[in-house]
Amino acid sequence: MKKSLSLLVIFFLFVSFQKRELTWVAVGDSITYLNDHPDETGNRITKGYMTMVTEALPYIRYINQGHNGWTSGGIAAQIDKLGLVEADIYSIFLGTNDWWQGRPVGALADYINNTGNNTVYGSFRIIINKLRSLNPDARFILITPMQRTDFVYINGPMNNAWGSYKEKNGQQLEQLAMAIDSIGQQEGFAVLDLYHKKGMDVKHLVKFKWLKDAKTGLYRRFNYPEYIGVPFQPGTDDYPYPPEAIDITYDGLHPSDKGYKMISKALVKIMKKF
Secondary structure (H helix, E strand, C coil), X not given: CHHHHXXXXXXXXXXXXXXXXXXXXXXXXXXXXXXXXXXXHXXXXXXXXXXXXXXXXXXXXXXXXXXXXXXXXXXXXXHHHCCCCCCCEEEEECCHHHHHCCCCCCCHHHHHCCCCCCCHXXXXXXXXXXXXXXXXXXXXXXXXXXXXXXXXXXXXXXXXXXXXXXXXXXXXXXXXXXXXXXXXXXXXXXXXXXXXXXXXXXXXXXXXXXXXXXXXXXXXEECCCCCCCCCCCCCCCCCCCCHHHECCECCXXXXXXXXXXXXXXXXXXXXXCC
16 A cells, blocks of 8 residues: 555656646747758758757757748738747747848837837837737747858858848848847847857857968968958859858858757757746
């Protein structure tokens, strides 16, 4: 009888300490999308941040709502067509494409007053309103854009862009990161500030850039900031980020396994509290 009672107590203790299953919808751009499409990275990654988080916290099930190349404005415009579902946790990881496409950041008043999809602040209000309508009690995590250096698409080098070391359309990428942080502060949401995260600054994104030296005509390694302004001809030049150049990113923009690990480690720390 005592043995049966002891087993029953152990069983109830086990059940009481088990975490209930949580559903996590991750809204984002290509950095989120690529979690389930490593083949589109030239197999330079093995897994993304969502897979890494759910391996560490197996009671969480993720749904990938990453959309390749989309801005917060694009997400907001299509918000009712994305098939978003009720979830316990929503993360929003957007902004880098808004910056590159020159969308105005706007002001916190655009978010507070729900002024529409004309600014990044306004777009975030539309997205968050939709997610709240699905589950008013959900927990939110806002993730700021990472810093970025010169991006060159591995599957088509004609698709390239300069890094966040200079402005685009009169705006710094940091302005978007600060805007997203201010929304988090306004709402009391958890914020993962990757833009200012130690070890993820622009000089750590790639180990070097493989470019032609104008003086010798020969390829060599250029470190940051030495490579800024060094010409790259996408139609004829070698791809500037060979595997040895991979560090936090594999192409100047998208995280490598190392970068995804840093993101997932920070997210696990936040999600453990949910």
